[in-house]
Amino acid sequence: MNDTAAALPSSDRTRIRRVAENARYDRATLHAIIDAAYLCHVAFADDQGTHNIPTACWRTGEHLYIHGSNGGRMIKWLGKGTPACVTITHLDGLVLARSAFNHSMNYRAAMVYGRFEPVADKHAALAALMDHIAIGRQAEIRAGNDKEFAATTVLRISLDEAACKVRSGPPVDDAEDLQHPAWAGVLPIVQVRGTPEADPLNTEATPGYVAAWSGMA
Numbered sequence: 662m663n664d665t666a667a668a669l670p671s672s673d674r675t676r677i678r679r680v681a682e683n684a685r686y687d688r689a690t691l692h693a694i695i696d697a698a699y700l701c702h703v704a705f706a707d708d709q710g711t712h713n714i715p716t717a718c719w720r721t722g723e724h725l726y727i728h729g730s731n732g733g734r735m736i737k738w739l740g741k742g743t744p745a746c747v748t749i750t751h752l753d754g755l756v757l758a759r760s761a762f763n764h765s766m767n768y769r770a771a772m773v774y775g776r777f778e779p780v781a782d783k784h785a786a787l788a789a790l791m792d793h794i795a796i797g798r799q800a801e802i803r804a805g806n807d808k809e810f811a812a813t814t815v816l817r818i819s820l821d822e823a824a825c826k827v828r829s830g831p832p833v834d835d836a837e838d839l840q841h842p843a844w845a846g847v848l849p850i851v852q853v854r855g856t857p858e859a860d861p862l863n864t865e866a867t868p869g870y871v872a873a874w875s876g877m878a
Contacts, residue, residue: 674774675824685825694749694771694825695720699794703727704746707738718749719793724817725773726786736814739777747773747818755848758832759841765828767847773823777816786815795870 668686670676677684685691695701701718704711714735716727725747729736739745754767780786784805791799805813832845854875857867 670824671822672774675772675822677824677826680826680828683826683828685827688820690769690825690827691771691820691823692720694751694769695725695820696793697751697769698749701725701727701747701749703735703739704748705735705738705743707734707743717790718747719790720820721786721789721817723820725820726780726790726815726817727777728783728787728790728813728815731812731814736816739816740779740814742776742778744776745774745818751852752850753829754850756828756832757845757848759834759838759843759845763832763834763838765832767829767849769825769827771823771825773818773820775818775822777818780815780817783810783813783815786817787813795874797868797870801868 668688670684670686675686695718698718700715702713702715704713706712712735716729716735719726727739731737748770750768750770752766752768756765756767758764787805787810788799791802831847834845857871857874859867
């Protein structure tokens with residue numbers, strides 16, 4: 662993929678065929694969707710069937726990262742190179758059309774195909790996770806110890822095979838429905854950052870990134 666809106670799909674399975682005008686294959690859109698997320702869903706199959714597991718995610722460069730316990734089902738199978746599909750979706754609104762058929766949703770979604778690989782430098786990768794949660798957090802917390810790092814696996818998947826789909830705007834009604842007497846428009850859905858709630862046992866002053874949390878875009 663490249664950084665142009667006219668970028669082509671990276672493989673046949675990333676080519677969006679249904680409502681293809683909503684397809685996005687450029688890096689900027691892909692990065693923005695991943696960077697706005699704290700959770701992704703990872704689909705894979707093992708000897709017990711097919712699974713789709715939500716897990717924390719973050720991006721560094723051209724890879725999406727996840728982590729987990731060494732003994733977890735997902736981590737064990739993905740660490741073996743099991744094929745995976747990762748999805749992220751942000752829902753931005755419900756689109757109410759004049760006909761039931763033309764109702765839709767406004768959203769930003771990304772799908773990544775490939776195989777995860779183990780990350781050798783777990784310290785740097787998990788520090789990046791902390792700073793994805795809040796810039797400056799890594800510098801304040803107790804660093805992981807040898808036992809904790811030994812019990813944790815960090816995996817990453819390349820963004821080389823990925824596609825995005827984005828819809829925004831009002832409903833698209835058929836011409837013959839435009840006079841139908843039903844309200845039409847968008848019911849926006851916005852993720853709101855609430856007021857930070859300190860741990861009852863907290864004795865530390867509020868850091869800047871916490872104080873600014875609810876005012877961040």
